Amino acid sequence: MIRDFALPDLGEGLTESEVVAWRVAIGDRVELNQIIADVETAKAVVELPSPFAGIVTALHAAEGETVEVGAPLFSCDTGESGVASEGDGTTSAQAEPASQATASERASESTATPDAAPGPNLVGYGAAAETGPQRRARRSALTEDLVPSVPEPANEGATAPASASASTSAPAHDAESRPERPRSTPPVRKLARDLGLDLETIAGTGERGLITRDDVERAASGASSAGPDDVSSLLSSGDATATTETRIPIKGVRKHTAAAMVRSAFTAPHVTEFLTVDVTATMELIRSLRTDREFGAHKVTPLTVAAKAVCLAARRTPEVNSRWDEQAQEIVRFAGINLGIAAATERGLVVPNVKGAERLTLAELADAIAALAETARAGRTSPAELSGGTISITNIGVFGIDAGTPILNPGEAAILAMGAVRRQPWEHHGEIALREVMTLSLSFDHRLVDGAQGSRFLADIGAILREPGRALTMV
Numbered sequence: 001m002i003r004d005f006a007l008p009d010l011g012e013g014l015t016e017s018e019v020v021a022w023r024v025a026i027g028d029r030v031e032l033n034q035i036i037a038d039v040e041t042a043k044a045v046v047e048l049p050s051p052f053a054g055i056v057t058a059l060h061a062a063e064g065e066t067v068e069v070g071a072p073l074f075s076c077d078t079g080e081s082g083v084a085s086e087g088d089g090t091t092s093a094q095a096e097p098a099s100q101a102t103a104s105e106r107a108s109e110s111t112a113t114p115d116a117a118p119g120p121n122l123v124g125y126g127a128a129a130e131t132g133p134q135r136r137a138r139r140s141a142l143t144e145d146l147v148p149s150v151p152e153p154a155n156e157g158a159t160a161p162a163s164a165s166a167s168t169s170a171p172a173h174d175a176e177s178r179p180e181r182p183r184s185t186p187p188v189r190k191l192a193r194d195l196g197l198d199l200e201t202i203a204g205t206g207e208r209g210l211i212t213r214d215d216v217e218r219a220a221s222g223a224s225s226a227g228p229d230d231v232s233s234l235l236s237s238g239d240a241t242a243t244t245e246t247r248i249p250i251k252g253v254r255k256h257t258a259a260a261m262v263r264s265a266f267t268a269p270h271v272t273e274f275l276t277v278d279v280t281a282t283m284e285l286i287r288s289l290r291t292d293r294e295f296g297a298h299k300v301t302p303l304t305v306a307a308k309a310v311c312l313a314a315r316r317t318p319e320v321n322s323r324w325d326e327q328a329q330e331i332v333r334f335a336g337i338n339l340g341i342a343a344a345t346e347r348g349l350v351v352p353n354v355k356g357a358e359r360l361t362l363a364e365l366a367d368a369i370a371a372l373a374e375t376a377r378a379g380r381t382s383p384a385e386l387s388g389g390t391i392s393i394t395n396i397g398v399f400g401i402d403a404g405t406p407i408l409n410p411g412e413a414a415i416l417a418m419g420a421v422r423r424q425p426w427e428h429h430g431e432i433a434l435r436e437v438m439t440l441s442l443s444f445d446h447r448l449v450d451g452a453q454g455s456r457f458l459a460d461i462g463a464i465l466r467e468p469g470r471a472l473t474m475v
Contacts, residue, residue: 001077001078001080002075002076002077002078003078003080004072004074004075005050005051005052005072005074005075006072007067007068007069007071007072008048008069015068016066016067016068017040017041018064018251019037019039019061019063019064019065019066019067020037020039020064022037022059023035023036023038024037024056024059026056026057027056028056029053029055030053030054030076032050032051032052032053033050034053035049036050037073037074039067040252040347044350044381044382050076053076054078055076056076057077058075060072060073060074060075060185061073062213064213065185065188065213184204184211184212188212188213188215188216191217191249192211192216197216197219197220202215202216202219203215217247217249221245221247252348265407268324268408269447270407271443271444271446271451271454273442273454273455273458274403274442275439275442275459275462276437276439276440277439277462277465277466278428278435278466279421279438279466281466282305282466282468283421283436285305286300286301286302286305295363298362298363298367299367301366302397302438303395304362304369305362305465306416306465307341308362308365308464308471309460309461309464310391310393310416310461311337311357311358312460312471312474313460313461313474314337314358314457315358315474316457316460316474317449317454317457317460318333319448319450319453320414320448320449320453320454320457321334321337321390321391321413321414322413323411323412323413323448324413324445324447331448336355336356336357336358336390337357337358337391338353338355338356338388338389338391339353339354339389339390340353340392340393340409340415341353341369341372341373342392342395343372343373345376345377346379347379350386351409352372352386353386353388353392355388372385389412391412391413391414392409392414392415393417393418394415394417395417395418396420397419397421397438399420400420402420403419403439403441404417404419404441406443408443408445412445413448413449414442414443414449414454414457415442415444416440416442417440417441417442418438418440419438419439419440419441420438421436421437422436422437423437438465440458440461440462440465442454444457460474
């Protein structure tokens with residue numbers, strides 16, 4: 001029996017994921033809980049285990065393609081007795097009534113107890129069967145490679161009064177009179193719609209004329225579906241339309257970051273304050289800890305000290321460690337601090353957080369931050385590490401930037417940006433001396449944090465960085 005594995009909601013309330021890499025190929029035998037693919041959610045790469053054992057019969061998306069939650073990801077022949085789904089050689093008209101008749105049975109198999117259908121506990125997998133137009137859309141995506149598909153309706157949101165089964169009972173000449181829709185996968189059709197392209201005008205270069213993502217992107221960039229020789233001739237002839245712009249699909253981390261920043265910028269009233277601090281004493285402390293036997297194995301940096309300062313200062317100004325609950329019309333004040341650390345990766349900006357940062361020593365905090373950064377750069381940050389943050393730090397100083405106006409992470413009340421440490425003339429004990437100086441930028445949600453509270457919080461952080469011994473007065 002061939003069973004389809006639908007992409008589950010991976011616990012973040014997401015609607016789609018991108019296939020980063022397949023771990024299996026068609027014809028491979030997979031075991032229960034064997035990793036079959038790496039998929040990228042909003043900001044994390046997640047390994048997907050197989051919920052059943054058998055032979056892989058189909059991969060429904062190529063690497064780099066985006067799959068909607070609930071859409072089929074791969075199919076597997078489990079060897080169980082039952083009604084075959086799509087590989088039994090029947091036509092679509094013959095197989096569809098049986099498919100409809102067993103839809104509830106398939107749903108019950110997915111949601112059965114562990115004794116009835118053993119498998120991994122995947123969040124979002126095994127939900128109730130879809131009904132109505134949504135289920136018909138899923139089934140259409142599965143069978144489009146078997147029979148020609150009918151054109152999509154002009155109003156995609158409208159619900160047809162007739163059921164899917166009614167359409168299959170229509171006379172054969174009615175189906176034959178309908179024009180054949182260009183062959184492509186659902187993500188490619190969505191990309192074409194987003195770019196305002198008509199698939200009828202694009203020639204497919206994939207197997208059996210399948211229109212691929214590359215075909216759509218070439219058409220969007222002005223090269224249409226021209227082959228390599230045609231593109232070369234366009235470039236050599238100096239055609240400006242082939243070189244004036246490059247279109248990059250918005251997806252993955254970039255898509256999530258853009259949505260989150262727009263939501264934050266137009267929801268929370270941002271206020272940003274700046275404070276320039278003499279951090280010479282902090283830098284001397286860091287250099288001494290690096291030669292200390294006890295701290296030598298821990299990577300203590302200015303970011304580590306600033307993170308500790310944020311945790312200590314938040315005790316005196318708890319308003320910065322809270323969130324605004326619009327629906328309940330309440331201010332939620334957090335008991336602990338999940339400290340977000342912004343990390344730049346090849347796929348974009350991610351902000352994993354250190355859980356319970358206020359309970360950690362300086363050495364433990366250094367190790368936690370280093371581990372988060374290493375995991376983020378390797379693309380292995382888990383969804384749990386990216387959720388639940390209460391306040392964040394971004395170190396823009398590593399890029400040689402002195403100050404900025406950081407945007408709040410949605411659901412947080414404050415974010416601190418650390419500027420570059422620069423050696424420059426500074427007043428010290430009534431004289432001019434070369435000192436190590438840093439500018440701090442604090443953005444906060446003015447609904448939650450008043451100007452006086454934000455100023456006191458920033459001043460406390462600056463005091464600790466200026467004189468680390470001041471931390472003893474805040475514990």
